[in-house]
Amino acid sequence: MEPLSGHPEWRSDTTAGSTHADVYTRARIARTGLLALNRDETIYYFAATDHDGKPLTETCTYEITGKPLPGQWWALTLYANDMFLARNDDDANNVGSSDMVAAPDGSWTVRVAATREGAANWLSTRNSSAFLVNIRLYQPDKAVQEGKVPELPVIHRIACAAQSSS
Amino acid sequence: MKRYLVPLLLAIVVAVATHAAVIEAIPVMLMRGAMSRMLSHGSSNQWLAAKRVTAQSRTVIRPSPELAYSACVYDLSQGPVHMRVQAMNDYWSLSLFEANSDNFYIADNRTASGGVDIWLLGDRPANGPPPAGVMIVRSPSDRGIGLIRRHATNAAQWPQIEAARREDRCESVQ
Numbered sequence: 001m002e003p004l005s006g007h008p009e010w011r012s013d014t015t016a017g018s019t020h021a022d023v024y025t026r027a028r029i030a031r032t033g034l035l036a037l038n039r040d041e042t043i044y045y046f047a048a049t050d051h052d053g054k055p056l057t058e059t060c061t062y063e064i065t066g067k068p069l070p071g072q073w074w075a076l077t078l079y080a081n082d083m084f085l086a087r088n089d090d091d092a093n094n095v096g097s098s099d100m101v102a103a104p105d106g107s108w109t110v111r112v113a114a115t116r117e118g119a120a121n122w123l124s125t126r127n128s129s130a131f132l133v134n135i136r137l138y139q140p141d142k143a144v145q146e147g148k149v150p151e152l153p154v155i156h157r158i159a160c161a162a163q164s165s166s
Numbered sequence: 167m168k169r170y171l172v173p174l175l176l177a178i179v180v181a182v183a184t185h186a187a188v189i190e191a192i193p194v195m196l197m198r199g200a201m202s203r204m205l206s207h208g209s210s211n212q213w214l215a216a217k218r219v220t221a222q223s224r225t226v227i228r229p230s231p232e233l234a235y236s237a238c239v240y241d242l243s244q245g246p247v248h249m250r251v252q253a254m255n256d257y258w259s260l261s262l263f264e265a266n267s268d269n270f271y272i273a274d275n276r277t278a279s280g281g282v283d284i285w286l287l288g289d290r291p292a293n294g295p296p297p298a299g300v301m302i303v304r305s306p307s308d309r310g311i312g313l314i315r316r317h318a319t320n321a322a323q324w325p326q327i328e329a330a331r332r333e334d335r336c337e338s339v340q
Contacts, residue, residue, distance in 0.1 A: 021268075023190050026193050027193055030192055030193035031196065032227070034193075035269075035313055037261055037269060037272065041272055073317065075232050077228075084223065085229070085231065086221060093221060094232055096232060096319075098232070098317075099319060138257060
């Protein structure tokens with residue numbers, strides 16, 4: 001999958017769940033998102049890199065900034081490199097339209113790091129290794145169903161832990 | 167040189183055919199694996215209600231912590247299966263996936279605000295018509311997965327989810 005135009009960190013497979021998907025797409029979706037819904041119902045966006053193209057990693061701290069997405073509801077979920085939720089007890093693997101703390105204009109910021117540090121919105125990276133952020137946009141607006149790419153959030157790398165030398 | 171041409175072409179044809187067969191088989195194999203994992207928690211033609219998704223959940227990749235999932239591995243080899251899904255005020259959907267992972271049917275809170283009541287049919291015909299108000303849906307394969315997703319953002323919503331689940335049906339039509 002190619003990065004989306006204007007959103008270098010995000011990729012999306014609009015044929016997910018579609019009966020029109022070719023055999024390669026069907027094989028890839030089955031491997032990475034079995035039982036995915038089709039684009040009329042849900043659109044999935046994935047980021048494995050930050051806005052500058054660097055891989056997302058537990059050793060760094062990030063901020064995701066964005067605005068409400070055009071659909072009935074949406075959520076950002078962080079997955080570890082095995083495609084499951086990271087094995088930690090932080091209860092901070094998901095934040096979305098129902099619980100996001102946003103500014104009066106609707107904009108929001110999510111801290112993506114191993115510790116919360118008082119952030120209003122937080123996704124924990126603890127035990128996630130090289131992680132993935134997934135946006136689910138449920139019942140997207142008609143224009144998005146028909147192929148328009150909405151204004152997606154931006155993933156900024158803030159800092160990384162110093163590499164230990166051996 | 168000529169004597170190598172036929173074996174070479176044959177090898178290329180076999181390689182291409184094998185590659186195509188493997189690619190085609192991947193979704194089928196993964197669906198089979200998913201059905202097998204689900205059936206380790208119950209039997210076919212019944213809803214299997216998943217617990218709330220946590221960091222320990224490992225049944226299906228990339229689970230959503232905001233959704234309550236119920237799955238039914240349907241088997242139409244003995245006849246139709248009756249599926250009923252209780253509506254809720256918040257988001258819910260029923261999606262049906264055939265054996266090759268294609269999502270061939272979906273209903274949700276927008277398209278079926280009163281819930282879903284269907285007979286799912288495969289190759290084997292039903293003995294009679296469904297009761298009034300029950301719609302017929304044809305599955306391209308005899309086996310597949312029905313999946314209910316219900317929006318549940320926190321533990322306080324789970325009693326409502328459990329109440330709705332008690333009204334759901336996935337059962338062979340006798």
